[in-house]
Amino acid sequence: MKRRFAALLILVAACGSVVSCAREENLLGRKATRLIPEKYLNGQAATAYEQEKKSHPQSPNAGHQQIVKRVGDRLIDVAERDYPQACLGFEWEVNLFDKADIVNAYCMPGGKIAFYTGILPVCKNEAGVAAVMGHEISHALLKHGNERITRQLGVQAILIGAAIGVGSSDMDRDRQRIILAGLGLGSTVGLILPFSRSHEGEADRLGLFLMAKGGYDPSEAPDLWIRMTQISKGKQPPEFFSTHPSHEKRIARLTELQPEALELYKKAAVKHGKGEDFR
Ligand SMILES: [Zn+2]
Numbered sequence: 001m002k003r004r005f006a007a008l009l010i011l012v013a014a015c016g017s018v019v020s021c022a023r024e025e026n027l028l029g030r031k032a033t034r035l036i037p038e039k040y041l042n043g044q045a046a047t048a049y050e051q052e053k054k055s056h057p058q059s060p061n062a063g064h065q066q067i068v069k070r071v072g073d074r075l076i077d078v079a080e081r082d083y084p085q086a087c088l089g090f091e092w093e094v095n096l097f098d099k100a101d102i103v104n105a106y107c108m109p110g111g112k113i114a115f116y117t118g119i120l121p122v123c124k125n126e127a128g129v130a131a132v133m134g135h136e137i138s139h140a141l142l143k144h145g146n147e148r149i150t151r152q153l154g155v156q157a158i159l160i161g162a163a164i165g166v167g168s169s170d171m172d173r174d175r176q177r178i179i180l181a182g183l184g185l186g187s188t189v190g191l192i193l194p195f196s197r198s199h200e201g202e203a204d205r206l207g208l209f210l211m212a213k214g215g216y217d218p219s220e221a222p223d224l225w226i227r228m229t230q231i232s233k234g235k236q237p238p239e240f241f242s243t244h245p246s247h248e249k250r251i252a253r254l255t256e257l258q259p260e261a262l263e264l265y266k267k268a269a270v271k272h273g274k275g276e277d278f279r
Pocket residue numbers: 135139195199200203243244
């Protein structure tokens with residue numbers, strides 16, 4: 001009985017600590033509720049990412065690999081320099097998987113970045129990769145995955161956060177699926193968790209600034225989303241479009257932000273313009 005009471009006390013204390021650190025300002029100053037411990041999410045993401053690496057071969061095109069990896073290096077440098085706090089606990093990794101039928105890219109919590117070759121024709125060039133990657137890295141820096149999972153699980157998230165806090169992470173399959181979908185693995189677990197409009201607005205803004213600071217011409221970002229709209233017309237929308245709705249507003253927003261982004265681009269130590277084209 002005594003032991004059960006002690007366990008209950010620990011659970012309540014853990015609940016308290018989880019909830020008290022749950023509402024924090026994100027990088028852009030918006031208060032957000034995140035109930036899953038970041039360390040836990042990063043760990044889950046790293047495991048899921050290892051699985052992706054086993055399931056899909058790397059792109060055999062060395063030139064394409066180089067382009068995606070060097071965009072990664074440059075944007076990660078900017079993120080680490082300007083947002084070191086948000087990058088705490090990140091173990092960055094960039095991979096280009098050889099899957100022409102997957103039009104998708106993501107950055108998981110903890111900095112695990114995946115591009116699938118199916119998205120390269122939409123990116124068209126290096127600056128296009130920087131636009132997509134800047135946007136995806138921003139979702140990770142802003143901890144949107146945690147917020148999405150918290151919202152989807154509701155009060156269950158408090159219990160999960162507390163259970164993880166006391167060292168138990170037993171979870172039923174549905175909860176596990178929600179977490180994996182929130183990490184970016186929608187197609188693998190058959191559950192799509194779209195980003196909310198406010199998340200999209202934040203990732204567009206921060207992502208555009210990341211690409212400009214990394215030395216990529218920010219005017220490529222609205223062009224990229226115009227290409228996305230053309231490609232998604234008529235066909236079954238690929239995963240990237242299911243998790244990233246409403247393109248028109250986005251194109252208008254990215255166009256509106258150009259003067260601010262151009263100022264940052266001008267200040268970049270090295271400029272790459274649109275970089276290399278994919279061929
Ligand atoms: Zn997004």
